Each structure stands twice: as C-alpha cells, then as structure tokens.
Amino acid sequence: MNFSDNINIPLRILKNPNIFFYLLNTIKSNYFWTLNMSGRQSIPPVVKKKLRSEVGFGCPVKGCGNPYLEYHHFDPPVNIKPHNDPEGMIALCAQHHKKADGGAYTVEQLHNLKKDKFNATVVKGNLDWLRRDLLAVVGGNFYFETPKIITVDGVDLVSLLRDEDGYLRLSVNMLSCLAEERIIIKDNYWENVGFPVDLRSPPQGKELEARYHNGDYLYLRFIELESFEKAQKRYSTNIFEDLSFPVTAVEVSMTIAGTSIELTNKSSFLGGLQVAGCLLSNCDGGIVIENTGISWKQNPKFRHEMLVEKTDHENVIKVNFSRR
Numbered sequence: 001m002n003f004s005d006n007i008n009i010p011l012r013i014l015k016n017p018n019i020f021f022y023l024l025n026t027i028k029s030n031y032f033w034t035l036n037m038s039g040r041q042s043i044p045p046v047v048k049k050k051l052r053s054e055v056g057f058g059c060p061v062k063g064c065g066n067p068y069l070e071y072h073h074f075d076p077p078v079n080i081k082p083h084n085d086p087e088g089m090i091a092l093c094a095q096h097h098k099k100a101d102g103g104a105y106t107v108e109q110l111h112n113l114k115k116d117k118f119n120a121t122v123v124k125g126n127l128d129w130l131r132r133d134l135l136a137v138v139g140g141n142f143y144f145e146t147p148k149i150i151t152v153d154g155v156d157l158v159s160l161l162r163d164e165d166g167y168l169r170l171s172v173n174m175l176s177c178l179a180e181e182r183i184i185i186k187d188n189y190w191e192n193v194g195f196p197v198d199l200r201s202p203p204q205g206k207e208l209e210a211r212y213h214n215g216d217y218l219y220l221r222f223i224e225l226e227s228f229e230k231a232q233k234r235y236s237t238n239i240f241e242d243l244s245f246p247v248t249a250v251e252v253s254m255t256i257a258g259t260s261i262e263l264t265n266k267s268s269f270l271g272g273l274q275v276a277g278c279l280l281s282n283c284d285g286g287i288v289i290e291n292t293g294i295s296w297k298q299n300p301k302f303r304h305e306m307l308v309e310k311t312d313h314e315n316v317i318k319v320n321f322s323r324r
C-alpha cells in the first residue's frame with residue numbers, strides 16, 4: 001500500500017469497526033490524514049496566501065495584528081453557498097473570526113478591511129520581528145535558526161518555518177495521553193484547539209498560552225532582543241557572543257501530563273535526564289525525543305474527520321493517507 005495515494009474503501013468495510021480499526025492501526029504514526037468533512041473543499045494554498053498578504057500577514061481589525069489567522073467566508077457565508085473565492089473571504093485572528101461569525105461586522109466593513117492598504121502596511125510593519133533570525137529558548141537550552149524546535153516520536157510539537165516572504169510561520173501540535181482535543185496550528189493557521197481551561201492569544205501574537213484540565217500545558221512567548229547585552233542580561237549567559245543582533249527569541253515551556261517530559265524556561269526534564277545551558281546553531285532539529293513508548297491519544301475526532309471524505313458514490317468513501 002502506498003500511503004501517499006487516495007484509497008477508496010467500500011463503506012460496508014469501514015462500518016465494521018474491527019476492520020476499520022485494523023486499517024487505522026496499520027498506518028504508521030508518522031502518516032497523517034488531511035481531509036475535511038465540511039462538504040467544502042479545503043482552502044487552496046494560493047487562496048490562503050492571497051488572503052494573508054492582502055491584510056499584511058496579521059489580523060486587519062484595528063489594534064489587533066495577531067499573526068495567527070483563520071479564514072472567514074463572508075460574501076456569501078458558506079452556509080448559503082460553499083466556496084473558496086478569495087473575493088468573498090478575509091483572513092482574521094481566531095477572536096475576530098468568532099466576532100465576524102457573530103455578525104459584528106457588515107459585509108461592507110469586511111470588504112473595506114480587505115481593501116485598506118494603509119492598514120495592511122501598518123500591520124505588516126508591526127510584524128517585522130517575525131522576519132529576524134530566531135533564537136528558540138526551550139527548557140533552558142538555546143537553538144539558533146533551528147526550525148523544528150521540539151519533536152517527539154516524529155511529531156513536530158513546535159516548529160517555525162519561514163514562508164517565501166521570510167516571515168516565521170508557527171506550527172504547533174500538542175501531544176496528550178488523553179483522547180481529547182489539543183491544539184493544532186499549521187503555518188500560523190488555527191486548525192484545532194479543543195477545550196483548554198485557559199487560553200491566551202493576545203493581539204500582536206507575541207504570546208500563546210494553553211492549559212488543559214489534566215495538566216497538559218504549552219506557553220510560547222516571543223521577545224525582541226535588540227542587542228547582545230539585552231540577551232546576556234535576560235538569560236545570564238555569554239553564550240550568544242557569536243550571534244548578530246537584533247534577533248527574535250521564542251521562549252517555549254511545555255508539560256505533557258502523565259509523562260516525564262517537562263520543559264520549563266530554566267531546564268529540560270526528559271525521562272529523568274536534565275539538560276540546560278547549551279547553544280545549538282542552524283540545526284534541523286532542536287529537542288528530538290524518539291521511541292518514548294508512550295501511546296499518544298490526542299485529537300481522535302480530528303484524525304477521524306481528516307481521514308474520511310464522502311464521494312459521489314453513496315456507499316464509497318475516500319480515505320486519504322497523505323504524508324505528513
């Protein structure tokens with residue numbers, strides 16, 4: 001079986017839970033499914049790019065500028081007609097997307113936000129920190145220009161890749177030992193959040209904090225370090241002597257409840273091993289933990305929804321195994 005292909009499986013087979021779960025279990029964990037069940041095609045990358053760039057890569061609502069965006073269909077709304085026409089869509093942050101869904105803005109206001117080049121330029125200027133060299137500060141260690149900051153069992157928990165315009169794009173996949181929804185952010189785009197007891201994503205996008213009832217926790221904070229002196233003072237180390245400033249630092253703390261993986265701003269506890277004070281530069285991966293033997297259970301519903309798509313044939317659904 002080639003996992004990069006679409007596979008059509010008769011529904012009667014998938015209705016048999018034993019066979020269905022056998023099929024799921026035969027898929028290695030480093031494959032991931034990428035479909036949606038909304039009846040609408042997923043938004044093409046070229047449309048996302050157009051929407052992001054027309055608002056200056058940040059939420060266009062006055063005073064916001066949050067770079068973590070969602071895409072709002074408003075002219076017409078998707079419940080009237082499913083579409084991915086960029087003329088009737090706008091990129092907004094999660095908070096303002098919710099407001100837009102609640103009818104806070106008129107169609108005309110949203111069209112004006114799309115057209116307002118001055119606003120887009122202001123938003124873009126406020127996000128210059130996303131174009132600087134990146135110093136990740138994770139569990140008391142430092143990773144310079146290292147895009148995949150934390151990888152566990154082949155899953156990139158936190159990664160920051162640059163788009164063609166040089167802006168850092170944040171991707172987050174939280175792991176959990178519970179079969180519950182956890183955060184998924186892909187290239188600054190919210191795909192899933194679940195039900196955190198606490199979620200903070202303030203305007204400008206410099207912080208992101210999520211806490212779940214079982215203790216799963218993630219905190220990201222971006223800090224602009226204008227000079228070596230500022231970095232030295234903040235982290236009490238001379239380790240940055242060879243870096244050229246300014247840089248943007250991202251501080252990451254993470255706990256996966258029920259495991260021995262705990263990354264605080266001071267040190268890393270990984271299976272009883274404690275590491276701190278190292279600087280890695282220009283590596284592909286920062287913290288890489290493999291073969292934990294833990295059975296990760298997060299996002300079961302999300303995985304299932306992304307796996308299966310209806311087809312024109314009543315009793316056939318399409319299952320897409322595409323490489324992550």
Ligand SMILES: [Zn+2]
Binds near residue numbers: 061
């Ligand atoms: Zn906003």
